[in-house]
Amino acid sequence: MFTVVWTPDALDDLATAWMSAEPDVRRQTSAAMTLLERHLRANGDRLGESRQDENSRVLIVEPLGVEFTVSVPDRMVTVFHAWRVPPR
Numbered sequence: 001m002f003t004v005v006w007t008p009d010a011l012d013d014l015a016t017a018w019m020s021a022e023p024d025v026r027r028q029t030s031a032a033m034t035l036l037e038r039h040l041r042a043n044g045d046r047l048g049e050s051r052q053d054e055n056s057r058v059l060i061v062e063p064l065g066v067e068f069t070v071s072v073p074d075r076m077v078t079v080f081h082a083w084r085v086p087p088r
Contacts, residue, residue: 002044002077004037010079017064017084025063032064044070044077060085
């Protein structure tokens with residue numbers, strides 16, 4: 001199990017995505033955040049796609065995307081950026 005921490009910037013990103021969304025997208029966003037938290041807590045070290053910075057990973061659960069880092073020794077996932085994924 002990992003502890004998931006959202007930075008203030010990531011929470012601001014999430015609030016912006018929430019406020020600009022229609023009610024149905026808000027519901028989807030809430031469900032996605034719950035799912036993201038659950039997955040990151042359980043398997044944070046095995047999820048997402050790596051980025052140029054070796055420590056940074058991206059995970060998308062529509063309609064949300066998050067960028068995060070993982071510290072395996074500390075069992076901590078830090079989400080530092082979040083955004084709304086445009087519908088396909």
